[in-house]
Amino acid sequence: MRAIAPLLAVLSLATAVRAAEPLASWNDGRAKKAVIAFVTKVTKEGGPDFVPVNERIAAVDNDGTLWSEQPTYTQVAFAFDRIRHLAAKRPEWKQTQPFKAVLEGDMKAVLAGTARDRVELIAASHAGMTPEEFETIVKEWLATAKHPRFSRPYTDLVFQPMLELLAYLRANDFKVFIVSGGGVEFMRPWSERVYGIPPERIVGSLIKNKYEIRDGRAELIRLPEVEFIDDKAGKPEGIQRVIGRRPIAAFGNSDGDYEMLRWTLSGSGPRFGLIVHHTDAEREWAYDRHSPVGRLDKALDEAPERGWVVVDMKKDWKVVYPFQLPAP
Amino acid sequence: MRAIAPLLAVLSLATAVRAAEPLASWNDGRAKKAVIAFVTKVTKEGGPDFVPVNERIAAVDNDGTLWSEQPTYTQVAFAFDRIRHLAAKRPEWKQTQPFKAVLEGDMKAVLAGTARDRVELIAASHAGMTPEEFETIVKEWLATAKHPRFSRPYTDLVFQPMLELLAYLRANDFKVFIVSGGGVEFMRPWSERVYGIPPERIVGSLIKNKYEIRDGRAELIRLPEVEFIDDKAGKPEGIQRVIGRRPIAAFGNSDGDYEMLRWTLSGSGPRFGLIVHHTDAEREWAYDRHSPVGRLDKALDEAPERGWVVVDMKKDWKVVYPFQLPAP
Numbered sequence: 243m244r245a246i247a248p249l250l251a252v253l254s255l256a257t258a259v260r261a262a263e264p265l266a267s268w269n270d271g272r273a274k275k276a277v278i279a280f281v282t283k284v285t286k287e288g289g290p291d292f293v294p295v296n297e298r299i300a301a302v303d304n305d306g307t308l309w310s311e312q313p314t315y316t317q318v319a320f321a322f323d324r325i326r327h328l329a330a331k332r333p334e335w336k337q338t339q340p341f342k343a344v345l346e347g348d349m350k351a352v353l354a355g356t357a358r359d360r361v362e363l364i365a366a367s368h369a370g371m372t373p374e375e376f377e378t379i380v381k382e383w384l385a386t387a388k389h390p391r392f393s394r395p396y397t398d399l400v401f402q403p404m405l406e407l408l409a410y411l412r413a414n415d416f417k418v419f420i421v422s423g424g425g426v427e428f429m430r431p432w433s434e435r436v437y438g439i440p441p442e443r444i445v446g447s448l449i450k451n452k453y454e455i456r457d458g459r460a461e462l463i464r465l466p467e468v469e470f471i472d473d474k475a476g477k478p479e480g481i482q483r484v485i486g487r488r489p490i491a492a493f494g495n496s497d498g499d500y501e502m503l504r505w506t507l508s509g510s511g512p513r514f515g516l517i518v519h520h521t522d523a524e525r526e527w528a529y530d531r532h533s534p535v536g537r538l539d540k541a542l543d544e545a546p547e548r549g550w551v552v553v554d555m556k557k558d559w560k561v562v563y564p565f566q567l568p569a570p
Numbered sequence: 571m572r573a574i575a576p577l578l579a580v581l582s583l584a585t586a587v588r589a590a591e592p593l594a595s596w597n598d599g600r601a602k603k604a605v606i607a608f609v610t611k612v613t614k615e616g617g618p619d620f621v622p623v624n625e626r627i628a629a630v631d632n633d634g635t636l637w638s639e640q641p642t643y644t645q646v647a648f649a650f651d652r653i654r655h656l657a658a659k660r661p662e663w664k665q666t667q668p669f670k671a672v673l674e675g676d677m678k679a680v681l682a683g684t685a686r687d688r689v690e691l692i693a694a695s696h697a698g699m700t701p702e703e704f705e706t707i708v709k710e711w712l713a714t715a716k717h718p719r720f721s722r723p724y725t726d727l728v729f730q731p732m733l734e735l736l737a738y739l740r741a742n743d744f745k746v747f748i749v750s751g752g753g754v755e756f757m758r759p760w761s762e763r764v765y766g767i768p769p770e771r772i773v774g775s776l777i778k779n780k781y782e783i784r785d786g787r788a789e790l791i792r793l794p795e796v797e798f799i800d801d802k803a804g805k806p807e808g809i810q811r812v813i814g815r816r817p818i819a820a821f822g823n824s825d826g827d828y829e830m831l832r833w834t835l836s837g838s839g840p841r842f843g844l845i846v847h848h849t850d851a852e853r854e855w856a857y858d859r860h861s862p863v864g865r866l867d868k869a870l871d872e873a874p875e876r877g878w879v880v881v882d883m884k885k886d887w888k889v890v891y892p893f894q895l896p897a898p
Binding site: 296373374417419426427430434440441442443444448451452453455459460461462475478479482483484485486487488501504505507508 | 624701702745747754755758762768769770771772776779780781783787788789790803806807810811812813814815816829832833835836
């Protein structure tokens with residue numbers, strides 16, 4: 243019975259998800275219909291577009307696609323807090339960019355930096371410890387830090403409709419991977435709890451780890467060096483490296499996801515691409531072409547000709563965050 | 571019923587594996603007892619050594635641990651065949667090492683090279699195509715190439731006792747990953763069929779991929795550049811990058827697995843390390859300290875003090891290959 247119990251639990255969960263209306267927080271528009279049509283056709287055994295279970299790979303961006311990325315990426319907020327915490331022991335940071343800007347609270351100067359600047363900042367503020375020690379630091383920060391606008395833990399700012407999308411994909415035997423420009427070790431400590439996505443299903447940016455013996459024990463030590471940036475063309479490269487198969491569906495929200503969507507949809511057979519367009523200043527934020535965070539320009543222009551579904555957050559989503567759901 | 575059918579299939583399979591004696595092709599010695607004792611204690615709910623399902627990560631080397639690596643690594647045999655095939659269009663290879671040695675059949679010169687030499691050779695002979703095209707080439711080669719000693723497909727030379735070990739771990743809800751010095755894209759085309767391990771559960775050496783647009787389609791192109799060598803200290807680094815958690819069990823056969831075993835066993839809580847010692851010249855090969863392929867020296871010396879189980883292939887395994895099994 244011991245071996246059967248977990249399977250029955252999975253069975254109950256799958257049944258519960260399927261019994262409920264899929265994508266319940268999505269309005270009945272073009273986006274919802276397109277998601278359901280795609281999943282229905284690739285799971286229809288014997289149908290012309292059937293995709294075997296082991297090839298049902300979905301790649302989903304994190305910042306701006308699964309949770310809010312304003313006023314800046316959550317990992318940047320974490321890095322800033324961490325740099326302030328470490329600054330007492332690093333007096334030279336007061337004179338060195340980009341640390342100086344962080345310590346002076348000059349967000350504009352920090353945001354004006356390149357993606358590599360941001361990752362360098364993150365790397366420098368995240369290094370010199372084992373991955374396990376870093377995991378503890380991330381968990382402690384998430385347990386106490388509050389989002390400046392909503393005064394809630396950052397992990398409350400996940401998108402309810404996207405949680406339902408993840409559940410719908412899983413109920414249809416998709417393997418769902420996060421593919422994010424963010425640091426992979428920043429997401430792993432909480433992705434299973436918040437999204438149901440385990441650590442080994444996250445593709446992200448990397449800093450270098452170095453194997454060494456400390457007090458007779460073998461450890462990895464995080465170095466302040468960027469190894470890989472999982473953004474733009476890095477996304478397909480990161481997917482191939484970690485997942486080893488071209489996804490059949492990709493979900494993003496910015497030009498950083500452009501190459502991932504193009505590569506996904508360049509494969510043969512049925513393919514699906516979706517972009518979350520942030521159009522809701524009241525419930526979340528409204529931004530696209532001129533945003534320093536999550537800029538969406540080229541991908542928005544080309545979405546129609548490439549057949550990518552564009553979600554209009556304001557029109558397509560009944561609620562944005564789980565805490566906005568009506569009480570049951 | 572559609573959603574339930576695959577779950578029932580999993581249930582039947584799990585039941586079948588559990589109904590049969592686990593590790594049936596292992597003699598009843600210290601190694602088999604140690605494997606069963608470890609798996610039993612980490613799966614005993616409420617016991618002092620219980621490990622939750624999501625932390626049951628096992629890392630298993632491939633060459634020499636899951637299949638034979640003599641007279642040379644299978645991927646090297648593939649690369650040599652591929653270089654011979656491509657040589658007509660690369661006349662300069664006749665004058666350039668290490669290609670010259672390959673074309674002249676001078677195995678000694680090739681084997682005298684470093685690990686990086688070998689991977690460079692592999693990279694140069696494997697590049698200039700998409701991962702999907704490379705997959706096709708690997709599959710075609712495996713369908714026709716024969717191992718020089720056994721005159722059988724290379725994938726027949728997997729170790730029956732290790733297939734049973736993989737099944738036993740899976741039946742106990744372990745997530746099993748291959749962690750190999752070999753190229754990840756060389757293993758992915760057949761690992762699911764042969765080992766039941768899907769492409770995303772393989773950590774291995776990498777060559778660079780470059781995103782580009784070809785005839786209006788987005789593709790990755792394999793470049794003749796080594797990106798990462800997943801050997802020695804590279805193994806823990808590769809595991810952290812892809813899996814994101816320290817395994818609780820590691821299985822290897824050479825000094826290339828030393829750092830992976832040390833790192834695995836340096837974690838807190840119950841841990842397990844195992845080394846396959848090739849002691850059977852009659853049924854397979856006998857080699858260790860002086861072998862140019864799969865050298866086992868330091869790891870063999872330190873195994874007793876570190877508590878690593880050493881499998882004596884000749885004594886511990888009833889059969890080596892599946893084709894040696896008695897007819898049912």
